[in-house]
Amino acid sequence: MSLDVEMDLLRKAGLLLACAPPTYGGQGLGCNSDRHSVLTAFAVLRALGRASLSVARLYEGHMNAVKLVVLYASDAQKTQLLARLAEGQLWxxxxxxxxxxxxxxxxxxxxxxxxxxxxxxxxxxxxxxxxxxxxxxxxxxxxxxxxxxxxxxxxxxxxxxxxxxxxxxxxxxxxxxxxxxxxxxxxxxxxxPGDYIKEPYFEGGIWRYCAAQHGAVEQIVRLWRARLEQRGRAEDPIQLSRLARARARLIAVYAMLRDACLQVETFVATKPSTGNFGLEDDRRNAVEMALLAREMTEEMAVVVMDDAKKSLGVEAHLPQSDLERIFRDLSLYLRQAGPDGKLLNAGRLYLAQSEERTRLW
The missing domain is CATH 2.40.110.10 (Butyryl-CoA Dehydrogenase, subunit A, domain 2)
Incomplete structure (x- = not known):
């Protein structure tokens, strides 16, 4: 199926319009700050990542574009521009x-x-x-x-x-x-000028493509398991160990990404400070969590792909197979710009927070 057909299916399903706020006919996916909307957007991106990383990449960009309009456009602009989503426009x-x-x-x-x-x-x-x-x-x-x-x-x-x-x-x-x-x-x-790089939505927004990448790794593990079961090799102790480790890594990174997307997207700059920490603490923590989740998503994906390839051998490299396509696409998609800088920024954000704020208990 070609990408234009796949994007048309999303259009007909209402997913392009769904990124707009409810007042403009959408469901607020990726732009509303309530937990339900945030977690639904997270689930949609993971589901699209399981199906096709190319589709997920374009939808993630569309969601990001709508988010920027909602955040920074004037009310008059929103009325004019967001109406185009109801016409099926892709951004x-x-x-x-x-x-x-x-x-x-x-x-x-x-x-x-x-x-x-x-x-x-x-x-x-x-x-x-x-x-x-x-x-x-x-x-x-x-x-x-x-x-x-x-x-x-x-x-x-x-x-x-x-x-x-x-x-x-x-x-x-x-x-x-x-x-x-x-x-x-x-x-x-x-x-x-300068709005584009405002946090926590600039670096913090990387949770979106990480969600798509996580979905792709989920699909790798599903296909890997199915191949082993088809060949009667799933009960082999080494294969079971590899699958169990992959499953553990998926669950751990899922938890990180879920927490990161909630911290970023539920951040509201106008809310009153609570407890011992102010808005800047919340902002820094949200961005740090997103950056760390990106790092762990990449590490998890690389290890799982390597284990799957060891397990399946030549089959993992046969051209035009579903697994080979995901390996190829994910290997590239993981290589986002400036990964070392993102990790250094996460370290700086950690140091900028009080020791009390960074406790995990």
Whole structure:
């Protein structure tokens, strides 16, 4: 099944609209701060990760884009933009720059007309080429810093899918999008410069792709178990030990991710401080937990894949098999930008908190 068909199935199931708040016709998946909405979003991303990492990657980007609009757009913008989700639009977030980093120069600023910007440069690793209707992009606005804009990315002539040469995640329809010469109205700018990297939603938001990755590892263990049972090898003591360790790692990381997503998504900057800790403590702790969960998700996935390959032998490497595809996609998807920096940041956040706050009992 091709990715456009799969995304259309999500559209028909109402999952694209579901990311919008209830006041705009959705269910608040990924943007509401109540526990039920957060845990439902967590479950959906894991379920999609079990089915297809490429689909999960695009849905996670859509959820992130809607979240950014809900967080930082004006009320008028929300009314206008979120209505497009009911039309079935698919959104994404493109942060990585191409050979020429994306920037914008002011070309019109008159009392009678709207402010307009001319964009220059490209976005790389742009997932969903030919599928996305809109993407939130970061661009350099000059002295004001890095800004966000929700822009149309449906022009085929600007899409370069051939630029995506990675062995995994091929079905994400990724590549380079050329924005050179695109003009945008200031009305599509979302929030203020600097909003994009506000915490706990920037680094903290990595729980979303970790949930998809966890789902993929769950599927590896399911398929691995099924293969062993089909061949009558499941009761072998070594195989049982490997499966049990994989199961233990899945459960442990599930608990970390569940806790991390709740801490990040239920954080509300306007709530009163409680107990001995203030909002900054809550913010730092939420981001630290998300970063640590990312580290443990990667470690768990690498070990489980290695054990599964040892257990299944050549079968794990046969091209076009379901397991080989997941191994290939997950091995690439795990390699998010700056993993060492993320781990160092987690350490700094730990040191910034009081010893009392970091107790586990």
């Amino acid at each position: 994404g977030v493109w942060g990585a720059d191409g050979a020429t980093p994306l920037s914008g120069s002011l070309i019109s600023d008159t009392p009678t007309g709207p402010r307009r910007y001319m964009l220059h440069g490209q976005k790389a690793f742009a997932s969903g080429l030919g599928l996305l209707d809109q993407a939130i992009v970061t661009f350099n606005k000059g002295p004001d810093g890095v800004a966000l804009a929700l822009v149309n990315v449906s022009e085929p002539k600007r899409q370069d899918k051939a630029a995506w040469r990675a062995s995994g995640m091929k079905a994400t329809w990724s590549g380079v999008y050329d924005f050179e010469g695109v003009q945008i109205d200031a009305s599509v700018l979302i929030g203020k």
